Amino acid sequence: MERRRVGILGATGTVGQRFVQLLERHPWFEVAWLAASDRSAGKTYRDACAWKLDTPMPQRVADMVLQPNTPGASETDLPRIIFAALDADVARDLEPRFAAAGCAVISNSSAFRMAADVPLVIPEVNGDHLGLIESQAVRGQSGGFIVTNPNCSAIGLVLALKPLEQRFGIESMFVSTMQAVSGAGYPGVASLDILGNVVPFIRNEEEKMQEEIGKLLGRYTGSAVESLPAKVSAHCNRVAVVEGHTECVSIKLRTPATHEQILDAWQSFRPLDGKQFPSAPDCPVIYTGAADRPQPRLDVNAGGGMSTTVGRLRPCTLLDWKFVLLSHNTLRGAAGAAVLNAEVLARSGKLPKDAA
Secondary structure (H helix, E strand, C coil): CCCEEEEEECCCCHHHHHHHHHHCCCCCEEEEEEEECCCCCCCEHHHHCCCCCCCCCCHHHHCCECEECCCCCCCCCCCCEEEECCCHHHHHHHHHHHHHCCCEEEECCCCCCCCCCCCECCHHHHHHHHHHHHHCHHHHHHCCEEEECCCHHHHHHHHHHHHHHHHCCEEEEEEEEEECHHHHCCCCCCHHHHCCCEECCCCCHHHHHHHHHHHHCCEECCCCEECCCCEEEEEEEEECCCCCEEEEEEEEECCCCCHHHHHHHHHCCCCCCCCCCCCCCCCCEEEECCCCCCCHHHHCCHHHHCCEEEEEEEECCCCCEEEEEEECCCHHHHHHHHHHHHHHHHHCCCCCCCCC
C-alpha cells in the first residue's frame, strides 16, 4: 500500500493526540499537516499541546507548526486525507469546507453522523454503508466527502450486537453505561465532581446511542440506509475511570437462542481479515468466562484497544439475555475507529490523491 500524507484537525485535543500516537508508525499514513484553533495556530505542536498520553510525543510531530483550521484558498500542501477531531459545533462549519476542497474528511464528530448521505461506519459491522459517499453532492464537485465513526459508547456495543443481529435478530434492548472521564476530553470532568462519585448524566449521549444503533445496524439499499427497527433504551453515566466504557446490556431477540449459540456467534465473528488492515483486531469480540470480568483495569487494551470484551452472559428475567461489555473509548471509540475507516477506504481505492 502506498504511504499517504494525512492531516489532523483538532490535533491538540484528546482524540487529536490519539491520532498522532496511532499514525506515528502507521505503515500506510504519515502525518504531514496539523491544525488547531486560532490561539494555537503558528505555534509548534510541542508548545501548543499539553500531551497526556503514556507514550512520548513523537519528535517529528513535536516540531511541526500548527496551521489554521481552514483549507485555504489555494493550499497545495494540504493533504487530501483529513482526520477530524473537532467539537460538533466547529465540525458543522469546517468539515464541509474541507470536503469541498477535495479532502476525504474522516470524522470523529457527531455533527454529520445522522445525515442521510453520510456513512456512519464500523467496518466489521456495516462497511458496505461507505457506498453512501457517492450520494454526497460534494463528491462529484471536488472528489471530497465525509465519513464518520459512531459515538464512543455505541461502537463497543454495536460490535457485540452485530453477530446477534445477523443470526437471531434484535427486537429491543436496554443498556446502562459506566463511561470513563476521558470520554469528556481534556480537562474533562472536574475532580471534585467525579472522584468518589457517579454522574448520571452525559449531555446528548443517550440520544446519540439510541439513534446511531439503528443506523449502524440498518440495511444499505444502494442509495440509503433503512434503520433497524429495534427499540433501544439507554442510561448513560460518567464514572471515575480514566479509560474504558463499561456497559450492562439486556436484549430481546427475534429468534430464541441458547447460551451456546450466542457464544458461538461472538466467537466466530471475523468479518475483516486482520492481515489486510493494520488497525483491525483479529477478534473484534472477545468473550471472557470469568465471573467478575470485563474490568477496565484488566481488559481495556484487548486487541490493541480495538476489541470489545464481553462477559457475564446470563438469562434476563425481563428480556431474553443480559451481559456486560467493555471497550476502549479513545482507541476503538474514537481515533482508532477513524483510522480503521481510512484503511478500508484506502483498500477500496476511494481516498483522493494529493494535488499535483
